[in-house]
Structures are given as structure tokens and as C-alpha cells.
Amino acid sequence: MSRERTLAVLADLRAENEELDLLVAGLDGAGWARPTPSPGWSIAFQVAHLAWTDDWTLRATRDPDTFHSAANELLVGAAEFDEIVDLGAAAGAALPPAELLLRWRAGRAAVLEALAAVPEGSRLPWFGPPMKAASMATARIMETWAHGTDVADALGVRRAPTARLKHIAHLGVRTFGFAFAAHGLAVPTEPVRVELTGPDGEEWSWGPAEAADRISGPALDFCLLVTRRRHPDDLALTADGPVATAWLPVAQAFAGPPGEGRAPLGG
Structure with missing residues (x-):
């Protein structure tokens, strides 16, 4: 993939982040605490998870040689990978909303900068197979959109679909x-x-x-x-x-265990 194409994907990632930011920036404390369709996850948990994943993305770009050792250390004592994900989200969600918002904004901006600087053809370590910068950015678009969908559902907002x-x-x-x-x-x-x-x-x-x-x-x-x-x-x-x-019933674009999925809306 050409550098121009990589930058285009990063531009779409920026836009996806900004769309979600518009949904949460004006929320008060009660809004951040509002539950989402993901069991046990508030809006704050959703944003904190994205910030946590951004932190690991930065580790993959800035210190790829130690990524797997750090990931293995993270997994020690955890029964399931989901447990680690939940703990990471919980830690971020415990921050004051204004602090969490600033952390997420700073992290996602740093990710855009770091991925743009990855040499063409280089592969970055991850919890699944290693990825090129454009693929990593595509995965971040997917995750941001998915968790943004949870936030929009919690707020009763219908987001207009885009070419992203x-x-x-x-x-x-x-x-x-x-x-x-x-x-x-x-x-x-x-x-x-x-x-x-x-x-x-x-x-x-x-x-x-x-x-x-x-x-x-x-x-x-x-x-x-x-x-x-x-x-x-x-x-x-x-x-x-x-x-x-x-x-259809097993389709899954994200790494990790599938989870229970959503029940039918009419069931």
C-alpha cells in the first residue's frame, strides 16, 4: 500500500475519532456514567477502552521489540483476555471525565502521528498477527466506530453512515x-x-x-x-x-474472544 493510501486511511481514522468526540465532549458526569449496550460498560468505559488501546498502539509503534514481553506480563494471572480489557477500561473510567477526555484526545493524536511515521512495509506487533501501519489504522477505525455505536445507542443518537x-x-x-x-x-x-x-x-x-x-x-x-x-x-x-x-452468526472483525454478542431486539 502506498504512503498516500496510508495517509488517506489515517485521515479517515481522524474523522472517526472526531465524530465520536462530538458525542461525548459535552456530557456531564451523569452522561459519562450512562450504561451502554455492552454489559457493565458505561460511556466512560467505552472511551477509556479506546484510550487504553491507543496506549498499546503507541507501544507497538515506538517500542516494538518489547511489545510482546510487556503483553505477556500483562496477561500473567488473568483468566481471560477479556479480563485484561475490562481492567484497562475500568482504570481509565475511574478518572474524572475531563481528564479521561484529554487523555483520549492526546493518545489518539499521538497514534496518528506515530502511524504516519512507520516506514512503508514495516509490520507492527499486536495481540493478534502483526500489521502494517495502514492495517493498524483500519483496525482502529473499526474499533472506534464499534464503540462509538455503543455510545450512540446509549445516547439515543442515530449517526449517519459514511464511506468510512x-x-x-x-x-x-x-x-x-x-x-x-x-x-x-x-x-x-x-x-x-x-x-x-x-x-x-x-x-x-x-x-x-x-x-x-x-x-x-x-x-x-x-x-x-x-x-x-x-x-x-x-x-x-x-x-x-x-x-x-x-x-452470519459468527462473523467477527475484531481480535480476541467473540463474547456473547447481542440478543435480537425483538427477543
Whole structure:
């Protein structure tokens, strides 16, 4: 990927951060404490988690040689990776809201600067497979959008979908095999064609055109699916073929355990 393309992805990451910032910047203490659809997580927890992940992103860019030893030390004594994630979010959420907001803003700005400086072709360590700077930025867009969705849901706000969803959809397609493996399932060998309609009516597609298995529908719904922010029954996605049908309930674009996912809104 060219440097120009990397900078374009970073610009989209900046925009995704700024959109979420607009939702939380004016909240009072009660607003920051408002529960979100993620069990046990307030809005403060959501933002603190993003700040925590930014801290680890900076470690990956600035001190990659010690990343894994530091990560292993973090995991000592933890029963599950989710426990570490929860502890990191809880620590940040305990800060006064104004301090947490400043920490998140400073961290995400530093991430943009650090990723822009990563030499082309270099791979950064992570909790999953190592990633290039553009892939790391894409993952940060996905996570920021997903947790921003939780915040928007908690506030009763409907965010207008943007073309930045294409990054998340792309990651959702790329993690096809990982999603099955994360659920303890064999990874299918049959290809799946994904055909999505973007926010402005443009058509986005992945996979061979002749594939028998297909998923189609709005890009927004596919992104909600792969970030596990909605149950498949609540989405206008069509799956044709056994592999595509099996993918819907396990689709996952993020690293780590899948969690319980969301219950159907009508159930």
C-alpha cells in the first residue's frame, strides 16, 4: 500500500475519532456514567477502552521489540483476555471525565502521528498477527466506530453512515477464517461473495463473482454484523448458501474472544 493510501486511511481514522468526540465532549458526569449496550460498560468505559488501546498502539509503534514481553506480563494471572480489557477500561473510567477526555484526545493524536511515521512495509506487533501501519489504522477505525455505536445507542443518537464503513466491511471480509476459528469451528474452504450497498448507493464487493455462497445487503448492516453490534435477525442481510448462512452468526472483525454478542431486539 502506498504512503498516500496510508495517509488517506489515517485521515479517515481522524474523522472517526472526531465524530465520536462530538458525542461525548459535552456530557456531564451523569452522561459519562450512562450504561451502554455492552454489559457493565458505561460511556466512560467505552472511551477509556479506546484510550487504553491507543496506549498499546503507541507501544507497538515506538517500542516494538518489547511489545510482546510487556503483553505477556500483562496477561500473567488473568483468566481471560477479556479480563485484561475490562481492567484497562475500568482504570481509565475511574478518572474524572475531563481528564479521561484529554487523555483520549492526546493518545489518539499521538497514534496518528506515530502511524504516519512507520516506514512503508514495516509490520507492527499486536495481540493478534502483526500489521502494517495502514492495517493498524483500519483496525482502529473499526474499533472506534464499534464503540462509538455503543455510545450512540446509549445516547439515543442515530449517526449517519459514511464511506468510512468500507474499511470496516473490508476488515469483516478479511477476517472470515478467523471468525470461524474464534468460535471453535472448522474454516470453510468455499469462497463467499459479499455484495454491499454503501451509504451513497455505491456498490462494494469482495470475493469471486461466480461464488455460489453470497451475502448481500446494506454496508451499514454488514458492519454492525461483523462488529457484533446487532443480532443477524435484526439486519437486512441476505445469505445464500450453507457457508454464507453459517458465517452470519459468527462473523467477527475484531481480535480476541467473540463474547456473547447481542440478543435480537425483538427477543
